[in-house]
Amino acid sequence: MPRSPHDSGTTCRLHVSDEVRALAPGFGYLAVEAHGLTNGPSDEAGAALLDEAARRLAARLDGRAPQDDPHVAAWRAAYTAFGSKPSRTRNSAEALARRALADGGLPRINRLVDIYNAVSVAYLVPVGGEDLDRIQGGMRLVRATGDEPFVTAAGGAEAVEHPDAGEVVWCDDEGVTCRRWNWRQGVRTRLTEDSVSALFLLERMAPMTLDELAAAGAELARELRAACPDARIETGDIWTP
Structure with a gap:
């Protein structure tokens, strides 16, 4: 069942502002929290996940461009609604999809980032990963004043x-952690090879169904457990307005 905007079902407190809810009533997210992770350089297992994700994406699109997918189109509409040009600042799922279909393929970053990027591409859903030990206070999805540091x-x-005034951003008590909803992550809270605890956010717009979002979250949790057998993985409830 959906929960209140103050309750994600995980220990990191998350909040979606009324202004964002009004802007995109089809928005929802699923939080996956992980502790006791062992990160490291990209490896063959991660590379295989990324390659398989690219194949799944190609099958899903069946020759279409990523922006022609209904879920990506919904994200483009949301970006336009807060004044961003979606062809210049693409949501993270569309940006990764374009790279997956290009000759160079998907980038290899580190084990944890490769896992969540693979899920993002396979389901064409924005997924972000934050280092829980670097988050100050809770996480909030708000429309920026323009004064917040990034x-x-x-x-x-x-x-x-600094973000543009009115831009949708994720932030914590110290500043912006991700600009333009899920376009560009800040360096302060990104996952590095030293990260041991993480918060992963999977974000959807209608028409992506809640079942599809739950399936993406379940696959992310499975791959994290496979890569880090001793980790504790907690999946929250899906939040919708």
Whole structure:
């Protein structure tokens, strides 16, 4: 059953603002929390997951471009609604799908990121991973004032940017963790090879069904357990407005 916007079913407190709910009433998310993870460099198992995900994506699209998929089209409409140009700043699932279909294929980042990227591509759903030990307070999905700090990388060094006023962002008590909903993750909370605890967020727009979202979350949990047998994985309830 859907829960309140203050209750994700996991220990990290999550909140979706009224402004975001009004903007996209078809939005929903599933949180998967993991503790006792063992991350590391990309390996053959992760590469196989990414390659299989690309094959599943190609079968799903059957020759269509990613933006012609109804779920991606719904995300594009949501981006347009808060003033972003979806062809310039694509949601994370569409961006990964385009890379999966290109000659270079999907990037290899690290074991944990490769796992959630594979799920994102296979189900064409935005998935993000945050280092729980670096999150300050709870996570909030809000429309930005424009003053919030966002730590990113520029020219190999950390730099601080600010979102546009009205932009939909995920943030914690220290600042923005992901800009334009799920377009670009900040460096402060991203998963590194040293990460041991993580919060994964799978985000959907109607017409993606809640059953499809649950299936994506279940596959993510299975792959995390396979890669990290000693980890404790908790899957929350699906949240919808």
